[in-house]
Amino acid sequence: MQRRASNQYYFLVEGECEERYLRWLQNLINQEPNRIVNVSFTIKRDVKMVSWVKHLSLMGKTRIVQVVDYEGNQPNDRQTFLNMLDDMHQASRIKQVDCQLGYSNLTFELWILLHKIDYRTPLTTKAQYLEQLNRAFHKNFETLKKYKQEKNFQNILQNITLDDVKKAIARAERIRKYNEENFHKEVYKRKYIYFKDNPDCSLQEAVKAVLTECGLI
DSSP, rough: OOEEEEEEEEEEEESSSHEEEEEEHHHHHHTTTOOSSEEEEEESSSOOHHHHHHHHHOOSSEEEEEEEEEOOSHHHHHHHHHHHHHHHHHHTTSSEEEEEEEEEOOHHHHHHHTTTTTOOOOSSSSSGGHHHHHHTTTTTOOHHHHHHHHHHHHHHHHHHOOOHHHHHHHHHHHHHHHHHHSOEEEEEETEEESSSSSSSHHHHHHHHHHHHHHTTO
16 A cells, blocks of 8 residues: 655644644544545644744745634733734744644634534633533533543543534634624734634634645545
8 A cells, every 4th residue: 555645734832732632633634544645743832933933944835833812802811912923923034934823712612612513602701611612522521620631631532523623614614704794803914813802713724724735625
Protein backbone atom coordinates (compact mmCIF):
# COMPACT_ATOMS: atom_id res chain seq x y z
CA MET A 1 0.00 0.00 0.00
CA GLN A 2 1.32 3.43 -0.94
CA ARG A 3 2.32 5.52 2.05
CA ARG A 4 0.31 8.71 2.51
CA ALA A 5 1.96 12.10 2.52
CA SER A 6 1.59 14.23 5.66
CA ASN A 7 0.49 17.85 5.92
CA GLN A 8 1.99 19.96 8.70
CA TYR A 9 -0.18 22.41 10.67
CA TYR A 10 0.75 24.88 13.39
CA PHE A 11 -1.46 25.99 16.29
CA LEU A 12 -0.81 28.33 19.19
CA VAL A 13 -3.28 27.72 22.04
CA GLU A 14 -4.14 29.20 25.42
CA GLY A 15 -5.06 26.15 27.45
CA GLU A 16 -4.91 22.40 27.93
CA CYS A 17 -8.43 21.75 26.61
CA GLU A 18 -7.60 23.39 23.29
CA GLU A 19 -4.44 21.31 22.99
CA ARG A 20 -6.22 18.08 23.88
CA TYR A 21 -8.97 18.79 21.38
CA LEU A 22 -6.48 19.37 18.57
CA ARG A 23 -4.59 16.16 19.44
CA TRP A 24 -7.93 14.34 19.33
CA LEU A 25 -8.80 15.92 15.98
CA GLN A 26 -5.42 14.90 14.57
CA ASN A 27 -6.08 11.30 15.59
CA LEU A 28 -9.63 11.36 14.20
CA ILE A 29 -8.35 12.51 10.82
CA ASN A 30 -5.46 10.05 10.69
CA GLN A 31 -7.84 7.16 11.45
CA GLU A 32 -10.25 8.13 8.69
CA PRO A 33 -9.79 5.70 5.76
CA ASN A 34 -11.02 8.23 3.17
CA ARG A 35 -8.34 10.83 3.92
CA ILE A 36 -5.96 11.60 1.08
CA VAL A 37 -3.14 12.75 3.40
CA ASN A 38 -2.19 12.39 7.02
CA VAL A 39 -1.92 15.40 9.31
CA SER A 40 0.71 16.39 11.83
CA PHE A 41 -0.18 19.15 14.30
CA THR A 42 2.55 21.18 15.96
CA ILE A 43 0.92 22.77 18.99
CA LYS A 44 2.47 25.35 21.30
CA ARG A 45 0.87 26.60 24.50
CA ASP A 46 1.29 29.66 26.69
CA VAL A 47 3.76 31.64 24.57
CA LYS A 48 3.46 34.77 22.45
CA MET A 49 3.25 34.35 18.70
CA VAL A 50 6.28 36.57 18.06
CA SER A 51 8.46 34.54 20.44
CA TRP A 52 7.42 31.24 18.87
CA VAL A 53 7.79 32.35 15.27
CA LYS A 54 11.32 33.61 15.92
CA HIS A 55 12.40 30.10 16.89
CA LEU A 56 10.53 28.15 14.22
CA SER A 57 12.38 26.81 11.20
CA LEU A 58 9.89 27.23 8.39
CA MET A 59 10.08 26.37 4.71
CA GLY A 60 8.11 28.89 2.66
CA LYS A 61 4.81 30.49 3.56
CA THR A 62 3.35 28.84 6.68
CA ARG A 63 -0.08 29.18 8.27
CA ILE A 64 -0.21 29.44 12.05
CA VAL A 65 -3.58 29.51 13.81
CA GLN A 66 -3.99 31.36 17.10
CA VAL A 67 -6.68 29.56 19.13
CA VAL A 68 -7.92 32.09 21.65
CA ASP A 69 -10.95 33.33 23.57
CA TYR A 70 -12.63 36.73 23.53
CA GLU A 71 -13.83 36.69 27.12
CA GLY A 72 -15.93 39.83 27.12
CA ASN A 73 -15.94 43.57 26.77
CA GLN A 74 -14.55 44.51 30.16
CA PRO A 75 -11.52 46.78 29.59
CA ASN A 76 -8.94 44.26 30.82
CA ASP A 77 -10.38 41.35 28.82
CA ARG A 78 -10.69 43.41 25.67
CA GLN A 79 -7.18 44.82 25.98
CA THR A 80 -5.74 41.34 26.49
CA PHE A 81 -7.40 40.22 23.26
CA LEU A 82 -6.21 43.28 21.32
CA ASN A 83 -2.66 42.79 22.61
CA MET A 84 -2.78 39.23 21.28
CA LEU A 85 -3.92 40.49 17.85
CA ASP A 86 -1.06 42.97 17.84
CA ASP A 87 1.35 40.14 18.65
CA MET A 88 -0.04 38.15 15.70
CA HIS A 89 0.35 41.16 13.41
CA GLN A 90 3.97 41.64 14.44
CA ALA A 91 4.74 37.94 14.01
CA SER A 92 3.36 37.96 10.46
CA ARG A 93 5.99 40.54 9.55
CA ILE A 94 8.97 38.63 10.92
CA LYS A 95 8.95 35.57 8.67
CA GLN A 96 6.82 34.12 5.92
CA VAL A 97 3.94 33.29 8.23
CA ASP A 98 0.22 33.74 7.79
CA CYS A 99 -1.12 34.23 11.32
CA GLN A 100 -4.80 33.32 11.37
CA LEU A 101 -7.31 34.00 14.12
CA GLY A 102 -9.27 31.01 15.41
CA TYR A 103 -11.23 32.56 18.23
CA SER A 104 -14.32 31.78 20.28
CA ASN A 105 -16.57 34.37 21.86
CA LEU A 106 -16.96 33.94 24.82
CA THR A 107 -14.78 30.86 25.21
CA PHE A 108 -13.59 27.58 23.67
CA GLU A 109 -16.58 25.91 25.35
CA LEU A 110 -18.75 27.43 22.61
CA TRP A 111 -16.79 25.55 19.95
CA ILE A 112 -17.11 22.27 21.86
CA LEU A 113 -20.83 22.83 22.35
CA LEU A 114 -21.37 23.35 18.62
CA HIS A 115 -20.30 19.75 17.97
CA LYS A 116 -23.64 18.64 19.41
CA ILE A 117 -26.17 21.48 19.22
CA ASP A 118 -26.99 24.79 17.62
CA TYR A 119 -26.40 27.55 20.15
CA ARG A 120 -26.96 31.25 19.56
CA THR A 121 -27.96 32.61 22.97
CA PRO A 122 -25.76 35.49 24.23
CA LEU A 123 -24.21 34.86 27.65
CA THR A 124 -22.87 37.19 30.31
CA THR A 125 -20.37 34.78 31.90
CA LYS A 126 -18.49 31.74 30.66
CA ALA A 127 -19.81 29.69 33.61
CA GLN A 128 -23.19 29.73 31.89
CA TYR A 129 -21.87 27.29 29.28
CA LEU A 130 -21.83 24.52 31.90
CA GLU A 131 -25.56 23.82 31.83
CA GLN A 132 -25.57 23.58 28.04
CA LEU A 133 -22.49 21.34 27.96
CA ASN A 134 -24.01 18.98 30.52
CA ARG A 135 -27.20 18.79 28.49
CA ALA A 136 -25.50 18.35 25.12
CA PHE A 137 -23.07 15.64 26.28
CA HIS A 138 -25.40 14.03 28.85
CA LYS A 139 -23.11 14.83 31.77
CA ASN A 140 -23.54 16.26 35.24
CA PHE A 141 -20.39 18.28 35.92
CA GLU A 142 -20.77 20.56 38.92
CA THR A 143 -18.35 23.23 37.67
CA LEU A 144 -16.44 24.17 34.53
CA LYS A 145 -13.25 23.34 36.41
CA LYS A 146 -14.41 19.72 36.79
CA TYR A 147 -15.48 19.61 33.14
CA LYS A 148 -11.95 20.69 32.16
CA GLN A 149 -10.17 18.06 34.27
CA GLU A 150 -8.18 15.79 31.97
CA LYS A 151 -10.15 12.59 32.57
CA ASN A 152 -13.50 14.35 32.21
CA PHE A 153 -12.55 16.32 29.12
CA GLN A 154 -11.10 13.22 27.47
CA ASN A 155 -14.47 11.58 28.08
CA ILE A 156 -16.12 14.50 26.26
CA LEU A 157 -13.74 14.02 23.34
CA GLN A 158 -14.59 10.31 23.18
CA ASN A 159 -18.12 11.40 22.28
CA ILE A 160 -17.02 13.59 19.36
CA THR A 161 -16.89 12.06 15.89
CA LEU A 162 -15.59 13.46 12.62
CA ASP A 163 -19.20 13.97 11.58
CA ASP A 164 -19.69 16.04 14.75
CA VAL A 165 -16.71 18.19 13.74
CA LYS A 166 -18.30 18.84 10.35
CA LYS A 167 -21.56 19.80 12.08
CA ALA A 168 -19.68 22.19 14.37
CA ILE A 169 -18.18 23.88 11.32
CA ALA A 170 -21.61 24.31 9.72
CA ARG A 171 -23.17 25.64 12.93
CA ALA A 172 -20.33 28.11 13.48
CA GLU A 173 -20.62 29.28 9.87
CA ARG A 174 -24.32 29.98 10.39
CA ILE A 175 -23.54 32.00 13.51
CA ARG A 176 -20.95 34.04 11.64
CA LYS A 177 -23.31 34.64 8.71
CA TYR A 178 -26.04 35.82 11.08
CA ASN A 179 -23.62 38.16 12.84
CA GLU A 180 -22.37 39.60 9.56
CA GLU A 181 -25.95 40.34 8.53
CA ASN A 182 -27.07 41.80 11.85
CA PHE A 183 -24.13 43.22 13.82
CA HIS A 184 -21.18 45.53 13.37
CA LYS A 185 -17.92 43.63 13.04
CA GLU A 186 -14.58 44.81 14.36
CA VAL A 187 -11.57 44.68 12.03
CA TYR A 188 -8.05 44.87 13.45
CA LYS A 189 -5.13 45.92 11.25
CA ARG A 190 -7.32 45.37 8.15
CA LYS A 191 -7.09 41.60 8.68
CA TYR A 192 -8.46 40.12 11.89
CA ILE A 193 -12.26 40.11 12.09
CA TYR A 194 -14.19 39.57 15.30
CA PHE A 195 -17.44 40.56 16.96
CA LYS A 196 -17.72 42.12 20.41
CA ASP A 197 -21.07 40.42 21.02
CA ASN A 198 -21.30 36.69 21.65
CA PRO A 199 -21.74 34.10 20.38
CA ASP A 200 -19.25 34.20 17.55
CA CYS A 201 -16.51 31.91 16.32
CA SER A 202 -13.81 31.76 13.66
CA LEU A 203 -12.03 28.54 14.64
CA GLN A 204 -14.20 26.72 12.11
CA GLU A 205 -12.24 28.38 9.29
CA ALA A 206 -8.99 26.68 10.30
CA VAL A 207 -10.61 23.31 11.02
CA LYS A 208 -12.49 23.39 7.72
CA ALA A 209 -9.26 24.16 5.86
CA VAL A 210 -7.57 21.12 7.41
CA LEU A 211 -10.46 18.78 6.55
CA THR A 212 -10.69 20.16 3.02
CA GLU A 213 -6.98 19.67 2.40
CA CYS A 214 -7.32 16.09 3.65
CA GLY A 215 -10.14 15.41 1.19
CA LEU A 216 -12.71 14.95 3.98
CA ILE A 217 -14.97 17.86 3.00
